[in-house]
Amino acid sequence: MLKLKTAAIEKISHKDYFNIALSVDCVIFSYQEKALKVLLIESDLKEFEGMHSLLGDLVKPGEDLDEAPYRVLQERTGLKDVYLEQVHTFGNVERHPSGRVITTAYFSLVDAKHSKLKLTHNDVAWHNVAGVNRLAFDHKMILDTCLQQLREKVMEHPIVFNLLPEKFSLRELQDLYEAILGIELDRRNFRKRITAKDWLVDLNEMEEDVPHRPGKLYKLRPGLKKTGRLLSGVEQKMAV
Amino acid sequence: MLKLKTAAIEKISHKDYFNIALSVDCVIFSYQEKALKVLLIESDLKEFEGMHSLLGDLVKPGEDLDEAPYRVLQERTGLKDVYLEQVHTFGNVERHPSGRVITTAYFSLVDAKHSKLKLTHNDVAWHNVAGVNRLAFDHKMILDTCLQQLREKVMEHPIVFNLLPEKFSLRELQDLYEAILGIELDRRNFRKRITAKDWLVDLNEMEEDVPHRPGKLYKLRPGLKKTGRLLSGVEQKMAV
DNA sequence: ACAAAAGTGTTCACGGTACACCCATGA
DNA sequence: TCATGGGTGTACCGTGAACACTTTTGT
Numbered sequence: 001m002l003k004l005k006t007a008a009i010e011k012i013s014h015k016d017y018f019n020i021a022l023s024v025d026c027v028i029f030s031y032q033e034k035a036l037k038v039l040l041i042e043s044d045l046k047e048f049e050g051m052h053s054l055l056g057d058l059v060k061p062g063e064d065l066d067e068a069p070y071r072v073l074q075e076r077t078g079l080k081d082v083y084l085e086q087v088h089t090f091g092n093v094e095r096h097p098s099g100r101v102i103t104t105a106y107f108s109l110v111d112a113k114h115s116k117l118k119l120t121h122n123d124v125a126w127h128n129v130a131g132v133n134r135l136a137f138d139h140k141m142i143l144d145t146c147l148q149q150l151r152e153k154v155m156e157h158p159i160v161f162n163l164l165p166e167k168f169s170l171r172e173l174q175d176l177y178e179a180i181l182g183i184e185l186d187r188r189n190f191r192k193r194i195t196a197k198d199w200l201v202d203l204n205e206m207e208e209d210v211p212h213r214p215g216k217l218y219k220l221r222p223g224l225k226k227t228g229r230l231l232s233g234v235e236q237k238m239a240v
Numbered sequence: 241m242l243k244l245k246t247a248a249i250e251k252i253s254h255k256d257y258f259n260i261a262l263s264v265d266c267v268i269f270s271y272q273e274k275a276l277k278v279l280l281i282e283s284d285l286k287e288f289e290g291m292h293s294l295l296g297d298l299v300k301p302g303e304d305l306d307e308a309p310y311r312v313l314q315e316r317t318g319l320k321d322v323y324l325e326q327v328h329t330f331g332n333v334e335r336h337p338s339g340r341v342i343t344t345a346y347f348s349l350v351d352a353k354h355s356k357l358k359l360t361h362n363d364v365a366w367h368n369v370a371g372v373n374r375l376a377f378d379h380k381m382i383l384d385t386c387l388q389q390l391r392e393k394v395m396e397h398p399i400v401f402n403l404l405p406e407k408f409s410l411r412e413l414q415d416l417y418e419a420i421l422g423i424e425l426d427r428r429n430f431r432k433r434i435t436a437k438d439w440l441v442d443l444n445e446m447e448e449d450v451p452h453r454p455g456k457l458y459k460l461r462p463g464l465k466k467t468g469r470l471l472s473g474v475e476q477k478m479a480v
Numbered sequence: 481a482c483a484a485a486a487g488t489g490t491t492c493a494c495g496g497t498a499c500a501c502c503c504a505t506g507a
Numbered sequence: 508t509c510a511t512g513g514g515t516g517t518a519c520c521g522t523g524a525a526c527a528c529t530t531t532t533g534t
Contacts, residue, residue, distance in 0.1 A: 020299060022260050022331075022342055059260060065331020065342055089329040089344050091262075091305020102262055102305055104329050171512075188515070189497065196495090212511040213504040411485075428488070429524065436522095452484040453531040 021101040024068040025056035025139065027087075027146035028077070030112035030126060031163040036179045037112070037126040038143060039077070039119075040135070047097045048136035052127070054143070056103060069106040078118035081227045083109040083162040085153075087146050095138045107146035109162035130182070154180055158199045161220040162227065169207050169215035170194065199224060263343040264308040265296035265379065267327075267386040268317070270352035270366060271403040276419045277352070277366040278383060279317070279359075280375070287337045288376035292367070294383070296343060306469070309346040318358035321467045323349040323402040325393075327386050335378045347386040349402035370422070394420055398439045401460040402467065409447055409455035410434065439464060 028039040040052035055076050059068045066086065073082050084106050091102035110117065112126065119125075129147060134140060154160055160176055161168075174190050194200065200218040207214035268279040280292035295316050299308045306326065313322050324346050331342035350357065352366065359365070369387060374380060394400055400416055401408075414430050434440065440458040447454035 019259065020262050020301065022262060059331070059342070061260065061340060062333055064333050065329060086328065088326065089305060091299070091344070093302055093304050100301060102299075104331070169513090186497075186499085187513090188499085191514080193496080210512085211506060213506085213513050215513055409486090426524075426526080427486090428526085431487080432489095433523080450485085451533060453486050453533080455486055 019100070021099065022059045022065075023056050023101055023103040024059060024065070024072060025054040025103050025105050025142055026069050026072050026084075027054060027105065027107040027143055028073065029107060029109050029129070029150065029163065031176050031179060032112055032126065034175050034179060036129045038129050038132065039124060040127050040132075041076075041121065042123040043136040045097065045136065051134060051136040052132075052139075053136035054105075054139045055124070058101075065104060069108065073108055073110075076120055076124060077110065078120070079110055079115055083159060083227050085149070085159075087149050088142075090138055090142060092138070103142075105142045105146060107150060109159060111163055111165060114165040151181055155193075157226075158197070158220060158224045159226065161199075161225065166219055167203060167205065167217045168219075169217055171215055173218075259340070261339065261341045262299045262305075263296050263341055264299060264305070264312060265294040265343050265345050265382055266309050266312050266324075267294060267345065267347040267383055268313065269347060269349050269369070269390065269403065271416050271419060272352055272366065274415050274419060276369045278369050278372065279364060280367050280372075281316075281361065282363040283376040285337065285376065291374060291376040292372075292379075293376035294345075294379045295364070298341075305344060309348065310469075313348055313350075316360055316364060317350065318360070319350055319355055323399060323467050325389070325399075327389050328382075330378055330382060332378070343382075345382045345386060347390060349399060351403055351405060354405040391421055395433075397466075398437070398460060398464045399466065401439075401465065406459055407443060407445065407457045408459075409457055411455055413458075 026039075030037045030039070039055060041055055043049065043051050043053045055072055057068065057072050057075075059065055060071075063071070066084075069084050070080070070082070073079055073084070085108075087105045087107055089102060089104045093100060095101070095103075129143070132140065132143060135143065154177065160173075160180065163176060164172065170191055173194065174185055174187065177190070178185055199221055201221050203217045203219055205217040207217060266279075270277045270279070279295060281295055283289065283291050283293045295312055297308065297312050297315075299305055300311075303311070306324075309324050310320070310322070313319055313324070325348075327345045327347055329342060329344045333340060335341070335343075369383070372380070372383060375383065394417065400413075400420065403416060404412065410431055413434065414425055414427065417430070418425055439461055441461050443457045443459055445457040447457060
């Protein structure tokens with residue numbers, strides 16, 4: 001027969017066993033000036049002076065892992081109810097010069113222009129994703145991983161609407177897809193694919209103040225917006 | 241101008257800030273008796289007496305996160321160079337009764353019959369995945385998440401061959417796919433799809449000792465076997 | 481001869497791609 | 508009237524799904 005430990009006993013034996021810090025890093029995407037942007041902060045570590053890094057923080061003792069990126073988002077941008085998705089956990093021993101820090105990466109999609117986004121520090125700024133070459137820590141790899149995941153997901157799941165205002169034209173939507181995927185799309189085929197998905201509602205309104213023929217405006221069909229608390233694990237994959 | 245901290249200073253200020261334990265849990269799949277199996281151990285926690293759990297361990301201070309599941313596999317099964325894939329990190333505050341433990345889940349594919357697998361404890365055993373109802377901790381959710389990821393990946397990437405002996409017939413391969421996906425497949429369509437992928441090499445050998453017409457034997461085309469160290473992040477997604 | 485599984489081709493529906501013209505608006 | 512982008516349809520191709528009969532071997 002096995003000797004069973006109680007959780008309390010195990011807790012004692014584990015205490016001080018090791019001390020690994022756990023953080024979350026957020027790849028916060030937005031869409032501005034026809035380009036995909038990512039929110040970066042100037043690194044405050046001497047080792048990475050002059051470089052930028054993702055927004056992140058240590059996970060607090062009483063905080064669910066999946067809550068931490070919401071807190072980071074709220075603290076840094078003032079935004080609640082953003083779209084967030086866990087991507088990967090990076091845990092090489094030498095990834096952080098301060099010591100052993102393992103980080104779980106999330107990406108987030110926000111509408112930087114039309115939500116009441118408030119950047120809390122002036123060393124936080126938007127950067128073109130395509131122009132980011134080097135980041136502090138392993139953050140370039142994290143960015144690449146998140147971008148890749150975004151690209152894989154974007155045609156099958158209605159998530160990019162988190163990057164747009166409530167009303168948008170098909171042209172704006174197509175420009176956004178092209179910015180994310182980094183390729184050009186055929187307009188007719190794009191419209192067929194999108195309308196076939198039944199994601200959109202025709203608002204019977206037109207663009208205004210455009211220097212050409214105005215396009216029709218659409219919004220995301222109610223009930224498709226995925227925001228608020230993260231689903232974990234299999235639920236996340238099951239959803240739509 | 242910003243005041244820059246050195247990493248050494250940051251290390252001090254973070255020390256004792258919190259104490260979260262980090263573990264890995266392995267969903268070790270195998271294929272036996274025409275069924276997908278998972279390796280489970282009897283829980284040694286009183287809270288989960290009589291229940292099973294996944295094989296896992298705490299990540300060691302000097303150990304890369306992605307190394308930990310290899311160590312667990314080796315310690316528990318004697319196997320090296322197994323196929324491993326990081327899936328998701330689970331970090332709800334209350335998921336572990338011993339305290340704050342965040343766990344990164346991996347799945348692994350092993351050939352239980354034909355490799356020199358040595359189970360190190362007799363309370364470790366194979367279970368039919370389809371028959372697993374309840375596990376200790378949140379391990380059922382972890383199992384479900386990993387199974388889902390396996391199912392999504394299996395048609396696009398040549399990974400299931402890690403579950404088979406080197407030589408196999410198309411019928412065995414199809415049975416394996418059916419066990420993983422939980423559905424029946426049309427034989428002609430299956431063969432067309434598989435052969436179209438150029439994953440297989442015809443060995444010009446036949447099955448032996450079968451009580452019916454023997455089928456041809458195949459092996460995985462050299463160079464496609466993905467094993468050994470994990471690629472991280474974007475590299476993992478880029479590969480094939 | 482029979483049982484059991486191996487092996488093989490065609491048809492159809494669907495989704496993706498390539499491609500060109502007319503229309504509405506503002507300047 | 509011109510420039511700019513809005514809006515639309517058709518033909519082709521490749522992939523996946525449905526579907527049945529003949530062949531080979533062991534008993």
